[in-house]
Amino acid sequence: MPQIVILTIAMELLEASGYLARGAFLVDRLLQVLGLSGRSFLPLLMGHACAVPAVHATRIIRDPRERLTAILVLPLMTCSARIPTYALILTTFFAAYGAWVQALLFVGLYFCGILASLVASLALRRTATRGRSLPLVLEMPAYRTPQLGFIARKAAQTAGRFMRDVGTVILAVSAVLWVLLQVPMPGAVPAGPPAAASAPAPTPVASSIAGGVGRSLEPITAPLGFDWRINVSLIGSFGAREVMVGTMGIIFGIEDAEDEPAPLAAQIRDAKRPDGSPAYTMRTGIALLAFFVLACQCMSTVAAIRRETKTWRWPAFVLAYSYAAAYAAAFVAYQVSGLLGLP
Incomplete structure (x- = not known):
């Protein structure tokens, strides 16, 4: 939530000072090439804070086709909810490369989200939403001069809406996941001793309901380098992207992983397969980043799209194309990085 409040204050300062309208005018020519206009500038900018208010902000777009296009590409913008997951992945798999490399990768992920949304907009305006x-x-x-009191009230309202619309979802999903990670799968057979001395001892989480669901998805996600633990975290992050870090913390037995990801990152690096080999490598981290850049991992965003379009057709379309693109990108990233000799 702090990131959302900060970005809200920044945008309100721009709007109150008169710069936001001029920014929309300046980028209009570029956005016209992609089938949008300067009116889409504000929703796309808001998408970096949270896609839910950004979807609602598309009401300022008069052209119905352009508005629909903006709604459909907003989930690709790098919202603040992705930041904890990006921080965990970069801390886990790229710690050896130093802070500067991690910072450059972090900025690159933002640009990847922007590029993906612009490419998707260009494709949509020539297919599903084509028209003048x-x-x-x-x-x-x-x-x-901006009125600081007004901006403070707007920031407080944004924080309140986030707590009401998204915070409740995060709380509910976290509670459900905690239960599913603690309750054993009916008929599950406890895991035996590790095959190698260096392998970890089996934990109750592995035989839980959530663990069983994650294992059932492994044939699909194995080409991406994902195992049942990542699968469970991805399922949880569909409720809210921030939940992924907390879910991994529950799986690895790390408390307050959202506030201090370093212990969790160390546990992930040290995780082993039953044969004693590393469970996760840099290739896994690259594939996970590629997946998260494109996947629409947000139940609240899907609900917002449903409210604005008044049909389930377009939310289903967003889920279909974003997950297909995310899977393909993660597959290519994992396989190509292996061909390049990365660990």
Whole structure:
């Protein structure tokens, strides 16, 4: 939530000072090439904070085709909910390369999200939402000094909406996942001793209901380098992306993993397969980053798209194309990195 409040304050400062409308005008020509207009600038910018209010903000777009296009590509923007997961993955798999490399990769992930959304917009405007765009007509506001009290109230309202709309989802998903990670799978046979001395002892989580679901998905996700633990975390992160870090913390027995990811990162690096080989490598981290850049891992965003489009057709479309693209990107990243000799 702090990231959302900070980004909200920044956008309100730009809007209140009169710079936001001018920014929309400046990027209009570029967005026209991609089938959008300057009116899409604000929703796309808000998407870096949270896609839910950004989807609602598309109401300012007069052209219905352009508005639908903006709604469909907003889940690709790198929202603040992805930051904890990115931080965990970079800390886990790229710690040896230093802070500068991790920072560059983090910035690169943001640009990947922007590029993906623009490419998707270009494709949609030539297929599902093709049609002539309306020209941008804006009245430039005068430059003025922002009213800090008004901006503070807007930030507080944004925080309240986030706690109501997204925070409740995070709490509910976390509670359900905790239960599923503790309750044994009916008929599950406890895991035997590890095959190698260096392998970890089996834990109750492995034979839980959530663990069973994660294992059932391993034939699908194995080409991406994912195991049942990552599968369970990805399922949980569909409720809210932030939940992935907490879920991995529960699986590995690390408390407060969201606040201090270093112990969890160490546990992930040290995790072993039953044969004693590393469970996760840099290839796994690269594939996971590729997956998270493109996947629509947010139940609240799907619900917001349903409310704005008044049909389940477009939320289903977003889920289908984003997960297909995410799976393909993760598959290519994992396999190509292996061909390049990465561990």
